[in-house]
Amino acid sequence: MAKSNLLKIMAITATITLVGCASKTATDAGEGATSTEAAATATEVVEAAAPVVTEMASAETVASVTEEAAPAVEAAPEATESFILQFKAPEKPAYSEPAVVRPMVNVVYFDFDKAGINPEFRKLLDQHGDYLATTPGAKVILAGHADERGTREYNLALGERRAYAVYAYLKLRGVAPDQMEMVSYGEEMPVSVGKSEADYAKNRRVEFKYQ
Amino acid sequence: MRNYQCLILSAALCGSTFVLAEAPVVESVPTAEKATPVTVVRVPASNDQAIGELLMQFQQLQMDLASLRGQVEELSYELNQLRTESKDRYIDLDRRISEVRSTAQNSAPPTVTQIAPIAIEQTPDGDAGLISSTTDPVAIEQPPLVIDPAMVQEAYNQAKDLIRQKDYTGAITAFNGFVKDYPNDTLTANAWYWLGEVYLVLPDVDNAVRSFSEVVKNYPKHQKHPDSLYRLGVTLLKTDNAASGRQYLETLIQRYPDSQLSARAKQALAAQ
Amino acid sequence: MKDRIKIIVGIVLGMMVSAYVQAEFKFIITRGYDQPTTVAVVPFCWQGNQVMPENVAHVIAADLSRTGQYQPLSDENMLSQPCRHDQVYFRDWKLLQQDYLIIGDIAFEQVSQKYQITYRLYDVVRETNIYAAQVSGTRDQVRDLAHLISDGVYQKLAGIRGVFSTKIAYVTLNTENAAPNYRIEVSDADGYRPIELYRSPNAIISLAWSADGRKLAFTHFDNDGRTSIKVVDRISKAVESLPSFPGINSAAAFSPDGKNIAFVNSKTGNADIYLMNLQTKAVKQLTNHWSIDTEPSWSPDGKQLLFTSERGGRPQIYQLWLDTGRVERLTFEGIYNARGHYSSDGKYVIMVHQSTQSFHIAALDVETRQLRILTETELDESPSLAPNGTMLVYGTQDDGRGVLAWASVDGELASIMPSETGHVREPAWSPYLQ
Numbered sequence: 001m002a003k004s005n006l007l008k009i010m011a012i013t014a015t016i017t018l019v020g021c022a023s024k025t026a027t028d029a030g031e032g033a034t035s036t037e038a039a040a041t042a043t044e045v046v047e048a049a050a051p052v053v054t055e056m057a058s059a060e061t062v063a064s065v066t067e068e069a070a071p072a073v074e075a076a077p078e079a080t081e082s083f084i085l086q087f088k089a090p091e092k093p094a095y096s097e098p099a100v101v102r103p104m105v106n107v108v109y110f111d112f113d114k115a116g117i118n119p120e121f122r123k124l125l126d127q128h129g130d131y132l133a134t135t136p137g138a139k140v141i142l143a144g145h146a147d148e149r150g151t152r153e154y155n156l157a158l159g160e161r162r163a164y165a166v167y168a169y170l171k172l173r174g175v176a177p178d179q180m181e182m183v184s185y186g187e188e189m190p191v192s193v194g195k196s197e198a199d200y201a202k203n204r205r206v207e208f209k210y211q
Numbered sequence: 212m213r214n215y216q217c218l219i220l221s222a223a224l225c226g227s228t229f230v231l232a233e234a235p236v237v238e239s240v241p242t243a244e245k246a247t248p249v250t251v252v253r254v255p256a257s258n259d260q261a262i263g264e265l266l267m268q269f270q271q272l273q274m275d276l277a278s279l280r281g282q283v284e285e286l287s288y289e290l291n292q293l294r295t296e297s298k299d300r301y302i303d304l305d306r307r308i309s310e311v312r313s314t315a316q317n318s319a320p321p322t323v324t325q326i327a328p329i330a331i332e333q334t335p336d337g338d339a340g341l342i343s344s345t346t347d348p349v350a351i352e353q354p355p356l357v358i359d360p361a362m363v364q365e366a367y368n369q370a371k372d373l374i375r376q377k378d379y380t381g382a383i384t385a386f387n388g389f390v391k392d393y394p395n396d397t398l399t400a401n402a403w404y405w406l407g408e409v410y411l412v413l414p415d416v417d418n419a420v421r422s423f424s425e426v427v428k429n430y431p432k433h434q435k436h437p438d439s440l441y442r443l444g445v446t447l448l449k450t451d452n453a454a455s456g457r458q459y460l461e462t463l464i465q466r467y468p469d470s471q472l473s474a475r476a477k478q479a480l481a482a483q
Numbered sequence: 484m485k486d487r488i489k490i491i492v493g494i495v496l497g498m499m500v501s502a503y504v505q506a507e508f509k510f511i512i513t514r515g516y517d518q519p520t521t522v523a524v525v526p527f528c529w530q531g532n533q534v535m536p537e538n539v540a541h542v543i544a545a546d547l548s549r550t551g552q553y554q555p556l557s558d559e560n561m562l563s564q565p566c567r568h569d570q571v572y573f574r575d576w577k578l579l580q581q582d583y584l585i586i587g588d589i590a591f592e593q594v595s596q597k598y599q600i601t602y603r604l605y606d607v608v609r610e611t612n613i614y615a616a617q618v619s620g621t622r623d624q625v626r627d628l629a630h631l632i633s634d635g636v637y638q639k640l641a642g643i644r645g646v647f648s649t650k651i652a653y654v655t656l657n658t659e660n661a662a663p664n665y666r667i668e669v670s671d672a673d674g675y676r677p678i679e680l681y682r683s684p685n686a687i688i689s690l691a692w693s694a695d696g697r698k699l700a701f702t703h704f705d706n707d708g709r710t711s712i713k714v715v716d717r718i719s720k721a722v723e724s725l726p727s728f729p730g731i732n733s734a735a736a737f738s739p740d741g742k743n744i745a746f747v748n749s750k751t752g753n754a755d756i757y758l759m760n761l762q763t764k765a766v767k768q769l770t771n772h773w774s775i776d777t778e779p780s781w782s783p784d785g786k787q788l789l790f791t792s793e794r795g796g797r798p799q800i801y802q803l804w805l806d807t808g809r810v811e812r813l814t815f816e817g818i819y820n821a822r823g824h825y826s827s828d829g830k831y832v833i834m835v836h837q838s839t840q841s842f843h844i845a846a847l848d849v850e851t852r853q854l855r856i857l858t859e860t861e862l863d864e865s866p867s868l869a870p871n872g873t874m875l876v877y878g879t880q881d882d883g884r885g886v887l888a889w890a891s892v893d894g895e896l897a898s899i900m901p902s903e904t905g906h907v908r909e910p911a912w913s914p915y916l917q
Contacts, residue, residue, distance in 0.1 A: 113797070113798075113819075143708055148862065149837075149842065149862070150798065150819060150821060150835070150837075150842065150864075151791070151821040151822045151835050151864050151865065152864065152865070153689055153734045153747065153777045153778045153821075153822065154775065154777055154791055154793075154798055154821050156688070156702075156710070156733055156734075156754075156777075157731065157747065157749065157753065157754035157775040157777045158775065160730060160731050160749045160753065160754060161753050164749075164752050164753060168752075182730065183707060183710075184708070184710075184731055184749075185686070185704070186688070188686035188688070189686075195883070
């Protein structure tokens with residue numbers, strides 16, 4: 001039981017690590033798949049990831065974890081590869097679909113002192129993600145905000161964390177990191193200046209600012 | 212890019228399921244040939260769905276982990292405190308036991324040794340040596356003749372602390388006790404003043420007026436006199452008795468013309 | 484209105500902003516010590532032809548009054564107004580129930596073009612001159628001289644160095660015009676003589692003094708919301724930008740030796756604490772956690788850093804030992820503790836504290852771990868201690884407007900400083916200035 005738990009954790013860690021480190025994942029994938037198209041995509045991703053220092057900094061710490069966790073994935077090399085192969089086919093058509101329209105709603109809200117994405121906004125985030133992923137030229141600033149309760153510095157960090165939560169979600173939806181920039185205004189730019197919970201709720205947000 | 216992320220994620224997901232689920236998966240997967248497209252797709256219809264789900268779960272785990280960490284921090288802090296406390300208590304107990312032991316070994320009766328210092332203080336011209344046991348009970352039961360100013364201050368501070376802790380009923384009891392116990396202390400007027408303030412919070416206007424009036428009537432030279440005049444005036448202005456409220460404020464302005472309170476009193480009167 | 488009365492009375496803070504508000508803001512004492520020491524500051528004698536730029540005695544009286552520990556006597560109630568030792572009749576002052584008496588004499592030195600003030604402090608009850616000193620300065624410095632005298636008197640009476648000659652920096656936000664206007668100002672500790680150091684259309688937060696009181700670091704937002712740390716010189720007003728990194732760059736804190744700056748950056752995806760050598764600009768990461776780590780603040784000896792972290796699920800204050808990297812949680816009371824700052828003697832930590840609903844300023848005794856709540860206003864934030872540790876200034880709200888307030892660390896006194904327009908926030912009390 002203990003062992004299986006450990007393995008589970010390792011596997012999840014591996015998953016998250018792989019996802020979190022886009023460049024690394026892409027390279028691995030390139031090795032697995034033999035098509036030239038895949039290889040091209042991989043290099044493109046590496047290039048795309050380069051200017052975003054967020055990636056670079058975490059890469060070092062993440063790298064060691066990846067190595068540790070690797071056996072969990074490698075335990076079934078054939079399995080992994082065969083899965084990769086079969087997923088390719090059904091995924092393809094999604095790309096050839098007509099261009100996705102940019103959603104009208106450009107803001108998602110958060111709970112007090114929380115930076116987790118509220119399930120009710122997932123659909124909206126998916127729409128933004130699909131739009132950005134299918135419109136590589138589109139660029140967006142994700143501006144995180146907090147309500148006025150608590151200290152300004154903590155709220156600045158909280159706004160950043162909220163922006164990052166949206167960033168991470170969109171990245172998983174296939175949006176290239178260089179399409180997105182995160183900023184935080186903390187509590188400095190409230191949309192509602194009242195003191196009620198309703199006012200505060202309006203201020204705890206991430207805004208999509210398309211460039 | 213999207214494609215590969217999805218693939219790897221799913222692969223990793225399956226990898227984990229694979230390891231965990233042991234038998235069934237192990238059987239199905241190795242048989243799958245590399246080139247053969249297998250129809251057994253055990254991944255949800257939408258991979259995106261799975262990714263989103265995973266991220267949410269991850270965030271949830273982070274939050275849970277953080278709050279667990281918080282709890283561990285708190286528990287270990289409390290444990291540490293308890294440890295120190297129980298150690299102190301043990302040392303204290305140990306000290307007392309050894310005290311009792313040494314007293315037991317001593318032939319002198321414990322009652323005399325314990326009350327002697329008090330008795331000496333109470334009767335300074337009495338015998339400084341051993342005191343006969345018959346006088347002891349009298350000495351103990353006599354109330355202290357001299358009020359200890361430190362004790363008064365302590366009682367006063369305790370009452371004031373209750374206000375700070377927003378225990379208003381407690382503060383009222385404490386201050387009422389104070390004015391009863393120490394009717395002639397320099398702090399008595401302060402106590403009446405604070406009583407008034409606390410009654411206003413409740414609000415119990417009648418008692419507030421009564422308390423402020425105590426200061427206004429009985430302590431005309433006290434530092435809290437102008438404050439009480441002001442509060443009394445402003446409070447009465449809002450009652451049927453506005454006329455006397457006005458009177459108090461005018462008295463304040465007359466007696467303390469250059470105080471800030473007078474400026475406020477003027478404002479209050481002007482606002483009427 | 485009823486609620487308002489309740490608040491005012493309940494917290495015994497008469498927040499009635501009186502009408503005499505000028506361009507500079509003033510302190511209004513809204514709650515005081517029960518038995519302040521009485522002190523008479525007699526108007527200082529001045530024989531010169533020019534009008535004195537300041538009423539020195541009034542500045543001193545206001546300084547002492549603002550501590551809440553002293554109650555000055557108004558000029559009108561004085562029976563006599565001596566300014567030399569041989570003119571003092573203790574009987575007069577005893578009659579007026581004064582504990583102490585301050586007299587002074589101002590002379591003008593033609594050669595140096597300086598004002599020279601000789602002052603004496605008397606213990607009325609013992610009928611003795613307990614202190615006498617002389618200060619001198621130019622016409623522009625007369626107000627400084629008054630604060631210096633207050634410092635001398637306070638040192639003698641309270642046994643602690645006074646902070647009347649120190650400064651307070653703060654951010655003002657003017658919302659009257661269409662475009663917001665943020666400014667960094669530095670005023671005397673009593674709120675007078677504000678000087679503008681920096682101006683921006685975007686938000687400014689987190690002012691921090693260098694240990695020598697010469698420089699102020701702050702967080703600047705650009706038009707797109709990116710933050711960077713800038714340092715402004717208090718005297719020359721020259722502004723230097725420190726290197727920026729992706730993500731937030733904020734919460735700068737000068738080390739006591741002035742060589743390093745601790746700050747917050749989020750290039751790894753969330754806020755962590757970093758150290759920058761001000762000379763070489765070399766950067767070192769100090770904390771590495773996936774939760775928020777922010778608001779670094781140095782211990783007086785520079786060996787530890789306090790910081791706010793939500794690694795335990797909620798924001799609490801932690802302490803980091805710079806030599807070993809050991810991290811220990813410091814606060815256990817309340818659901819939100821942030822922006823911790825050590826007192827200059829290292830004995831307590833002041834912070835923003837939330838126990839149930841409101842945010843207050845609290846002081847934690849490091850030794851006993853006792854927490855004391857010092858303020859009773861709402862949404863209190865950004866506390867900054869005076870260098871002698873007796874008072875603190877903090878940001879709070881009055882009718883939805885940002886104002887600064889004072890509190891004594893013993894919890895006995897609080898006062899609101901009303902301002903003319905807009906918001907005043909993010910106060911930072913300077914260290915002792917040379």
